[in-house]
Amino acid sequence: MAERSGVAAQFGVGAETAFGTYKAPSRYFPFESESLVLSKEYIRSKGLRAGHLAQSQNLHLATTRTVSGDVNLEFYDQGMGILLNLLHGETVAPEKITESEGYKQIHKVGLNSPFGKSLTAQVGRPDTGGTVRAFSYLGCKVTSAKIEVAQGGVTMLTLTLDGKDEVTAEALGSASYSTTAVPFTFNNCIAKIGGSEVANVQSITYNISMPQNVGRFNLGSSGTKLEPIINELVAVTAEATLEFASLDDHERFKKEEVVKLEAVATGSEIDAKATNKATLITPAAKQVSSGPTVQGPDILTTSVSFECLDNGTEAPLEIELVNTDSTL
Numbered sequence: 001m002a003e004r005s006g007v008a009a010q011f012g013v014g015a016e017t018a019f020g021t022y023k024a025p026s027r028y029f030p031f032e033s034e035s036l037v038l039s040k041e042y043i044r045s046k047g048l049r050a051g052h053l054a055q056s057q058n059l060h061l062a063t064t065r066t067v068s069g070d071v072n073l074e075f076y077d078q079g080m081g082i083l084l085n086l087l088h089g090e091t092v093a094p095e096k097i098t099e100s101e102g103y104k105q106i107h108k109v110g111l112n113s114p115f116g117k118s119l120t121a122q123v124g125r126p127d128t129g130g131t132v133r134a135f136s137y138l139g140c141k142v143t144s145a146k147i148e149v150a151q152g153g154v155t156m157l158t159l160t161l162d163g164k165d166e167v168t169a170e171a172l173g174s175a176s177y178s179t180t181a182v183p184f185t186f187n188n189c190i191a192k193i194g195g196s197e198v199a200n201v202q203s204i205t206y207n208i209s210m211p212q213n214v215g216r217f218n219l220g221s222s223g224t225k226l227e228p229i230i231n232e233l234v235a236v237t238a239e240a241t242l243e244f245a246s247l248d249d250h251e252r253f254k255k256e257e258v259v260k261l262e263a264v265a266t267g268s269e270i271d272a273k274a275t276n277k278a279t280l281i282t283p284a285a286k287q288v289s290s291g292p293t294v295q296g297p298d299i300l301t302t303s304v305s306f307e308c309l310d311n312g313t314e315a316p317l318e319i320e321l322v323n324t325d326s327t328l
Contacts, residue, residue, distance in 0.1 A: 008132050010124035010175040011071065013082060013140075015117075015328070019227040020139035020164035023120040027082050028175040029073050034123055036069035036137050038166035064217045066225060067137045067163030071121070074183035075147060075155040077267035077276035081105050081328040082119070083159060084319055086142040087208060089113050094325055102274025104322050108315035109208060110308075113230045114141070121161065124172050134172035139164025141228055143212055147280065148205035151241075155184040155265055155278075162214045165224050180324075184265035184278060191240070192262040193252075200245040202301065204263055206280055208317065209235040236308035236317045238263075238285065244292035244300035253290035253304070261285035261306055270324060279320040284311035 011034060012025025045059035085092055089112035094103035119140045124132040146158040191201040211232035216225045238261060242249055252259065260283050267276030285306040292302035308316040 005126065008124070008126040008130075010122075010132070010173075011073070012122050012173050012175060013119045014122075015082060015085070016120055016139070019116075019118045020224065022136060022138055022167065022170055024170075025120070025122050025173040025175075027079050028173070028177055029076070029079065030177065031071060031073040034069060034071045036067060036071070036121065036123060036135070036161065036163070038065060038067055038137075040065045062223065064223045064225070065165060066214070067140070067161070067166055068214075069161060071159045071161065073157055075157045075265075075278065076178075076181045076183050077265075077278070078178050078181040078323045078325055080157070080278075081107070081321060081325055083142075083157070084321075085328050086114055086117050086119065086140075087145060087210065087319075088315075089115065089117070092328060094327065096326075097274045097322070100271050100273035101324055102270040102276075102322055103324065103326055104320065105325070105328070107319040107321075108317075109319065110234045110236060110310060110316035114210070115227065115229060117141075118227065121163070122170070122173055124175070132172055134168065134170055136167045136170045137161070137163040137165075138167065139225075139227065141212060141214075143210055143214065143228075145208040145210075146205060147208075148203070149184070149186050149189050149263075149265070150203045151186060153186050153203075155186075155189065162212070162228060164227075182267065184267060188267065189263065189265045192260075192264065194259045195262075198242075200243040200249075202241045202243065204238060204240040206263070206317070207235075207237045207239070234316075236282065238282065238306040238308060240304050240306075242302050242304060244302050249287075249302060249304060250290045250292070253287045256286065258284050258286050258309070258311075261308070267323075270322075274322055276324075277320075277322040279318075281318040281320065282306070282308040282316060283314040283318075284309040284316070 012028040014023030212228035
């Protein structure tokens, strides 16, 4: 029987060598949902014509087109580097860990522009007849990203993408998935403030904003955009829900303290020398909100926000991955 539901859907990406030029997927990811769509702008003539009260079909013309949308997926202990690589302008090559099968890669966010980096994102969408149709989105850039882990949940990654164009003529890639990759979960995550683990964190979310001029439509571009350019400050924030364990969290806010904030997710052991791990490091984080309030008889909680700042020498956010990926 033909598969007619979303369970046959697939999502894969390929790193483009030139912005907006199709690249077949090299990595595929299990995903929860996506909202990538092609949209167009139109010219509608306002010219009056005797005997015609409605818009003429000959004077209704498409001008520009663009792609946008979100992709939601679990944050796995393998394969994520190709996605995180769009958050910066660094050249990242996983480095072999001595006497181990593991590799380390570091993505430094907020030091330089990701101009020159883009992906082709291909979504396979099943139609009602059971055929999976390939929608390929060219020139995809990340305009914002969210990494979050909630109490009792799975670590999630949400990417907001902006793209150049959509094509449906490219062949559907043959999806293949790692048999050993698993998502990080709440159970194996810890948070550190000032280098010390804190035990009262219930959830934490990192938000990365990468504002870009996504409207670079110039003459001669056939209605598609030139590669977007960063046009505002990159902003990284971290938001956490904490049990109200002491005054320490509130005093940090009142005293304008700048602290090192870390979130560490640990997975399975690779070998005696390495373990699958994802570490988010913000060397200069300033807490900008606080305030436990009483909402009933239960344990008090407080929501706190940190802004991840540039200290002049280090990246506002470093994402360090240790896994078996020898390439992004």
